[in-house]
Amino acid sequence: MFVMSDWVNEHPMDVLYNLKKDGHYYGLKKSDMKKAVVKNYVESLSEEEQFKNADLLKKDFLGTVWGAYKNGNLDKYIDGELSRMGPMDFSDVGYDAYLINGKIKSMLKNVRHGEKVRFRIINASASTYFYFNIGNNRNFKVITKDGMAVQPVKVNELLVGIAETYDVVFEVPHMMKKFEAKITAQDRTGSASLMFGMGEMEMAPVKIPLSTYEMDHGGMDHGGGHGGGHGDEPGDDDEPGDDDDEPGDDDDDHGDHGDHGGMDHGMNSMGDDHDMPIPPMGKTKQLKYEMLKSVEPTNLDDSLVRAQVIDLELSGDMERYTWYINGKPFSEDKYITIRENEVITFRYINKTMMHHPMHLHGHFFRVLNGQGDYAPLMHTVDVAPMKTVTIEFHANEPGVWFLHCHNLYHMKMGMARLVKYEDFVQTPELEEDQKKWGSYMTKDTDAFWRTETSLNTNSAMLDVRVNAGRYQVDMELEVDEYDIDNFEAEVMFKRYLDRFFAVGTGVVVEDQKVYAALTAAYNLPGNVEMEGFLRNDGKAIVRLRKSIPLVEFRGRPIVLDLEPEVSYKDQFDWNFRTEANYVLSRRTSIGLNFSTDKNGNNSVGFGIKIRF
Ligand SMILES: [Cu+2]
Incomplete structure (x- = not known):
C-alpha cells in the first residue's frame, strides 16, 4: 500500500478561512518552500555545478513584474493580467509536509533483487497532485487505474490526481542498489520517499520548482482526453523521453550496464547513501490517459438510449x-x-x-x-x-x-x-x-470576513469585507490628517452577478453628510477593479484600483497600488492615491503613500498595514 497525503499544521477549516480571505493567502509560504527546495538542491552540488546552477537561485516564485521580466516571461504576466486568468496554479494551500503511509521517509523491508514489487498507489491528499517516480527515472508498469485492470503500460512517471489510484509493478533490477520511490507535490514545494532494496542508493531526480510563469516541459499535461482545440497549451509539446534508449529501461538493465545512459551531468553525486540529489534529466515518460486501455472491452450496448450530452x-x-x-x-x-x-x-x-x-x-x-x-x-x-x-x-x-x-x-x-x-x-x-x-x-454560502487596517502618519483606514457566496458587504472607513472633519465612510452591500460583475447599494459619508448610493463594480481586463457610485445628491464617482507586485526584496514582494478617482456634480473633480507597500508577512506590510487632487492638495505619509 502506498498512500500519499498532504499535511498542514492548521485545522482544515482555518485553511479554508485563510483561502476565503485571499485565494493567494499561501503565496509567501509556498515561495519560501520552493526557495528552500532550490537551495538544498544547489548546496548539494559540487562547487563547479553550484556555479553553473547559480541562476536557479534567482527564480521568481512570487509573480512579480521584475521577476517575470528577469525570467523572460513578461509577456506571460501581461497575458495573464489581460485575460484575468493569472499564471498556472498547481495548488492553493502551502503544506508543511507530504507523506507516504504517514511518513516523510520510510523503508520497505525484505525486498530482494529480481523480485517484483506491486505498489497500490492511492492519493488520499486533500488538495495535492503528486508525481510518482522510482530511482533515476526507472520504468515501471501501470496495471490498474482506480482499481480497474488496464493493459500494462510502461512509463517512468505518474502524475496522480487527488482520489486517483494506480497499481504499478516494478521489477527490482539485479543490482546492489537501494531505490527511492518518491512522490513530489505538483507545485514542487516538497516530497516524500520510500526506500527499498539493498546496496548503494539510487535517488529519484529532484523536481526543481518552476518560477511563476515558467512552463513545465516535463509533460504536466495529464488530462488530454478529447482536446479542446487549445493547441498551444502548455504541455502540448512533444513529449521528451519517448525514445527507447532512456535510462532505466528495464528491458536492458539486467546486469550493470547501460543504466546511466543519457544522464548528462551529476554522475558524481550518485551512489551516496544520504540526501544527495541528482539533477532532473528531463527524460520523463509520464503516463497519459491516452495510453490507458482496458483489458476487457467496456463499450456500452448500442441498443441503449443515449441521453443528450x-x-x-x-x-x-x-x-x-x-x-x-x-x-x-x-x-x-x-x-x-x-x-x-x-x-x-x-x-x-x-x-x-x-x-x-x-x-x-x-x-x-x-x-x-x-x-x-x-x-x-x-x-x-x-x-x-x-x-x-x-x-x-x-x-x-x-x-x-x-x-x-x-x-x-x-x-x-x-x-x-x-x-x-x-x-x-x-x-x-x-x-x-x-x-x-x-x-x-459544501460551505459555499457561509460568511467569511477579512479585515485590513492601516495606520499612517497622514491617515488611518479600516477595511472590512464579509463575503458569503454571491453576497458581500464592503466597509471602508478613513480619516485624513487625523481630523474628524475629514472622516469618510462607505458601506456597500453587493451581489456578484458573475465572477467579474457586482451591483449593490449602500451609504456614503463625506464632508459630515450621509448619502445613499447605488454601486456597480467590474473587474476590467488587466485586473483593474472599476467601481462606480451614484449618490442621491446626484454626484457620480468612478474609481479604479490596480495592484502591481513590482519586485522581490529578500523573499518578499513590494506591491504598488494605484487608485485614481473622478467624480462629477456640477463640475469635474479628480483625485489620485498611490501606495508602495513592502509585504513583510501575510499579516503585515509597511509602506509609503501619496495622494493629490484637483485643488493641489498633496499629502505624503508612511505607515503600517495589518491584515487579520
Ligand atoms: Cu477543483
Missing part, C-alpha cells in the same frame, strides 16, 4: 475563493437529473488554470481517450487546465450520487453536484441523512 464547465474565482460548475456553486444548482438505463455523457470543460480531479460516486465511467471499445474505466478523472474531457456511463444504479471536484477546498466552496435518477424516490432515512449531513458537504 451534459456540458459541465469548471470555473472559479480566486478573489472570493468560490468554485463553480456552469457558473454556479452547489448551493445554487444542486441536481443533475438523469434517466435510468440511458447512456449518460458528461463533458468537463476546464476554464481555469488549475487541475480538477472530478469524482463520481456509485459508478465507474468510461473516459473517452481514443481507445474505442477499450476506453478505461475510472471513478476519478483529471481535467487539466483549459482542457476538455468526455466521460460516459450506463445509468444503472438508481439513487442520488455525489459528483464533485476531489480537491476538497474546491468541493467545499461549490464545485459539486448531486446526480439524481429521475424516478428515484428517496427513502425517509436517506432524506433524513441528507438534511443532517448535507450542509457539511
Whole structure:
C-alpha cells in the first residue's frame, strides 16, 4: 500500500478561512518552500555545478513584474493580467509536509533483487497532485487505474490526481542498489520517499520548482482526453523521453550496464547513501490517459438510449475563493437529473488554470481517450487546465450520487453536484441523512470576513469585507490628517452577478453628510477593479484600483497600488492615491503613500498595514 497525503499544521477549516480571505493567502509560504527546495538542491552540488546552477537561485516564485521580466516571461504576466486568468496554479494551500503511509521517509523491508514489487498507489491528499517516480527515472508498469485492470503500460512517471489510484509493478533490477520511490507535490514545494532494496542508493531526480510563469516541459499535461482545440497549451509539446534508449529501461538493465545512459551531468553525486540529489534529466515518460486501455472491452450496448450530452464547465474565482460548475456553486444548482438505463455523457470543460480531479460516486465511467471499445474505466478523472474531457456511463444504479471536484477546498466552496435518477424516490432515512449531513458537504454560502487596517502618519483606514457566496458587504472607513472633519465612510452591500460583475447599494459619508448610493463594480481586463457610485445628491464617482507586485526584496514582494478617482456634480473633480507597500508577512506590510487632487492638495505619509 502506498498512500500519499498532504499535511498542514492548521485545522482544515482555518485553511479554508485563510483561502476565503485571499485565494493567494499561501503565496509567501509556498515561495519560501520552493526557495528552500532550490537551495538544498544547489548546496548539494559540487562547487563547479553550484556555479553553473547559480541562476536557479534567482527564480521568481512570487509573480512579480521584475521577476517575470528577469525570467523572460513578461509577456506571460501581461497575458495573464489581460485575460484575468493569472499564471498556472498547481495548488492553493502551502503544506508543511507530504507523506507516504504517514511518513516523510520510510523503508520497505525484505525486498530482494529480481523480485517484483506491486505498489497500490492511492492519493488520499486533500488538495495535492503528486508525481510518482522510482530511482533515476526507472520504468515501471501501470496495471490498474482506480482499481480497474488496464493493459500494462510502461512509463517512468505518474502524475496522480487527488482520489486517483494506480497499481504499478516494478521489477527490482539485479543490482546492489537501494531505490527511492518518491512522490513530489505538483507545485514542487516538497516530497516524500520510500526506500527499498539493498546496496548503494539510487535517488529519484529532484523536481526543481518552476518560477511563476515558467512552463513545465516535463509533460504536466495529464488530462488530454478529447482536446479542446487549445493547441498551444502548455504541455502540448512533444513529449521528451519517448525514445527507447532512456535510462532505466528495464528491458536492458539486467546486469550493470547501460543504466546511466543519457544522464548528462551529476554522475558524481550518485551512489551516496544520504540526501544527495541528482539533477532532473528531463527524460520523463509520464503516463497519459491516452495510453490507458482496458483489458476487457467496456463499450456500452448500442441498443441503449443515449441521453443528450451534459456540458459541465469548471470555473472559479480566486478573489472570493468560490468554485463553480456552469457558473454556479452547489448551493445554487444542486441536481443533475438523469434517466435510468440511458447512456449518460458528461463533458468537463476546464476554464481555469488549475487541475480538477472530478469524482463520481456509485459508478465507474468510461473516459473517452481514443481507445474505442477499450476506453478505461475510472471513478476519478483529471481535467487539466483549459482542457476538455468526455466521460460516459450506463445509468444503472438508481439513487442520488455525489459528483464533485476531489480537491476538497474546491468541493467545499461549490464545485459539486448531486446526480439524481429521475424516478428515484428517496427513502425517509436517506432524506433524513441528507438534511443532517448535507450542509457539511459544501460551505459555499457561509460568511467569511477579512479585515485590513492601516495606520499612517497622514491617515488611518479600516477595511472590512464579509463575503458569503454571491453576497458581500464592503466597509471602508478613513480619516485624513487625523481630523474628524475629514472622516469618510462607505458601506456597500453587493451581489456578484458573475465572477467579474457586482451591483449593490449602500451609504456614503463625506464632508459630515450621509448619502445613499447605488454601486456597480467590474473587474476590467488587466485586473483593474472599476467601481462606480451614484449618490442621491446626484454626484457620480468612478474609481479604479490596480495592484502591481513590482519586485522581490529578500523573499518578499513590494506591491504598488494605484487608485485614481473622478467624480462629477456640477463640475469635474479628480483625485489620485498611490501606495508602495513592502509585504513583510501575510499579516503585515509597511509602506509609503501619496495622494493629490484637483485643488493641489498633496499629502505624503508612511505607515503600517495589518491584515487579520
Ligand atoms: Cu477543483
